[in-house]
Amino acid sequence: MRANPIELKKYAPEWTQLLTAVAFTFATLFAGKLLAQDENSATESTNICLQTARDALVSCKSAARSDYEVAIGRCINITDPAGRRSCQQQAAADLADARDTCSGGFDVRRASCQKLGPGPYDPIINPTNFTTTIDNPYFPFTPGTTFTYLSRNGRIRDVFAVTHDTRVINRVTCVQVHDSVYTNDELTEDTLDFFAQDREGNVWYFGENTAEFENGLLATIEGSFLSGVNHDKAGIIMKAHPAPGDFYRQEFSLGNAEDFAETLNLNS
Known part of the structure; x- marks a missing residue:
């Protein structure tokens, strides 16, 4: 049966109100979802x-x-x-x-x-805040001193020699340390490390030139970096006053050299 045009006019406002209400509800839900996504995106972007x-x-x-x-x-x-x-x-x-x-x-x-935390890693490096005198009691470097470390099975020997040489990196004069690793008495890693101590007593790591060897031949120099080059950044290798729970970056060369340190206890 064909509806009377008058009756259509009579019920049209009710359908319009219903459709409007549905559309408004959908729009509100959709907008809420977008807002939540925007908030999540904003959180991630920060x-x-x-x-x-x-x-x-x-x-x-x-x-x-x-x-x-x-x-x-x-x-x-x-x-x-x-x-x-x-x-x-x-x-x-x-x-x-x-x-x-x-x-x-x-x-x-x-x-x-x-x-x-969520923030960027961008330590402020002020050359006047650093010295080549490294006397941190947990990480002392006296030029001319050599430390030798052996693995439990004795196969790996790490010779850590504090030299009298220095190098300026990112405007900071650093102490040069020669680190040599031997496996079964064969040189497998040869590295120059660069350190400096800030006025508060924290020892910073400013980079390394490293080379690994296999069967006496150079295999890779991956892991090498210098603070201030290609946006690579120095990190603290040892805090002046470490406390259990401390967690910090020791170096930052994204995708190349990234180390973290965490203080577990001070009794070992």
Whole structure:
């Protein structure tokens, strides 16, 4: 039955009100969801530490994928089918391991952010606040002193020699330490480390030139960094007055050299 136009006019306002109410409710819910998303995004955008961890994760996975593609390119140039398959399988395994390493690094950074806080890491380096006299009782460096550390099984020997040499890094004059690691009496790592102490007694780590060797040949210089170069930054290697619960960065070269320190107790 065809409705009377008058009746339509009579009920139209009620339907309009209902549809308007539904539309308003939906718009309110949608706007609330967007607002919540905006608030979450704002929170994440202000958490520089966590965003840094995520950026490093993306970069790490991208590098892993890039290495995989290069490896596959090498594999397809192997004419022997068995050798080619073995190469491809190894490339896939290496990619999986690299991704696991990336995820592990992210987990460490994310956990560290919970202790460090959301702010950026940008320590103020004032050259007049530093000295080459390093007399922190927990980390004293007297030029000419050599420390030797042995692993429990005696296979690894670390020789830590405080030299009389200095080097200016990020406008700060630093003490140069020669750190040599031997595995079964064969040199496997050779590093120059650079330290300075601030007026409060904290010992800072300003960088390292490091090289690792395999079978007597240079394998990598990864881990090398200098504060002030490529936005790399110094960190505290030992506080003047450490306390249980202290947690801080010892170096900051994102994706290259990142160490943290946590004080557990002062009785060891």
